[in-house]
Amino acid sequence: MKTPLETTRRHFLVLSAAGLAGCGLVPDVNKPLTLYTVTPKLSLSQQPAKVGWQLVVAEPSAERDIDTTRIALTRTANVIEYFADGNWSDTAPRMVQAKMIEAFESTNAIVAVGRDAAGLRADYILQSDLRDFEADYTAKGAAATAHVRLIAKLVQMPDRRITRTVSAEASAPASGKDLAAIVVAFEQALGQVLSQVVAGILATS
Numbered sequence: 001m002k003t004p005l006e007t008t009r010r011h012f013l014v015l016s017a018a019g020l021a022g023c024g025l026v027p028d029v030n031k032p033l034t035l036y037t038v039t040p041k042l043s044l045s046q047q048p049a050k051v052g053w054q055l056v057v058a059e060p061s062a063e064r065d066i067d068t069t070r071i072a073l074t075r076t077a078n079v080i081e082y083f084a085d086g087n088w089s090d091t092a093p094r095m096v097q098a099k100m101i102e103a104f105e106s107t108n109a110i111v112a113v114g115r116d117a118a119g120l121r122a123d124y125i126l127q128s129d130l131r132d133f134e135a136d137y138t139a140k141g142a143a144a145t146a147h148v149r150l151i152a153k154l155v156q157m158p159d160r161r162i163t164r165t166v167s168a169e170a171s172a173p174a175s176g177k178d179l180a181a182i183v184v185a186f187e188q189a190l191g192q193v194l195s196q197v198v199a200g201i202l203a204t205s
Contacts, residue, residue: 034086036071036183040099040191048109048202053123055113057101060093060130060150067093071179072134073144080134086179092133096150096190100126103194109202124163126201128152135182136171144174146185148193154201166200168193 066072069091070082088095097115104113114120132149139145148171154164170192174185 035089037089038187056122060128062130075137146189148189168196
């Protein structure tokens with residue numbers, strides 16, 4: 001029976017292509033692969049105060065199981081699987097980096113913000129670890145829940161001193177079983193995470 005899922009493990013067990021094809025896990029090469037992106041919205045309790053420094057947002061580090069364009073899911077502890085019917089438009093860390101830059105820009109609170117490859121002379125660098133970015137199916141009988149977890153550290157330049165750490169985490173249930181609905185849940189969860197990161201990094205206290 002054809003399944004919409006491709007499977008891998010965190011320890012990256014090597015499966016033969018023939019075995020995958022026999023199980024119906026490899027998508028039809030003639031079928032276009034849909035690429036998805038997200039447009040997360042910030043939800044801040046108050047407008048951040050303006051700061052007089054420039055910020056570089058580095059690409060988040062991530063383990064190989066989510067450092068990919070494939071959309072990850074988990075149904076069992078310590079096992080990561082992937083949807084076969086669609087991919088992210090970029091790797092998850094690069095996509096999150098772009099959305100973090102947009103989030104900080106939208107506040108109009110920073111003199112300048114950009115990515116580390118833009119040649120921006122930064123007063124601070126925002127380094128982060130993308131710990132979770134997957135659809136969670138571990139709750140029996142429940143719909144998928146998008147889970148995003150990010151640890152962000154504000155590093156003062158040039159002495160590279162960590163001045164602030166923000167641990168942000170959020171989950172959002174999908175409104176349906178199709179991949180488009182699950183992507184919307186990712187968008188909602190990422191919006192909550194970015195709101196926590198922006199509020200924490202730009203907090204005056």
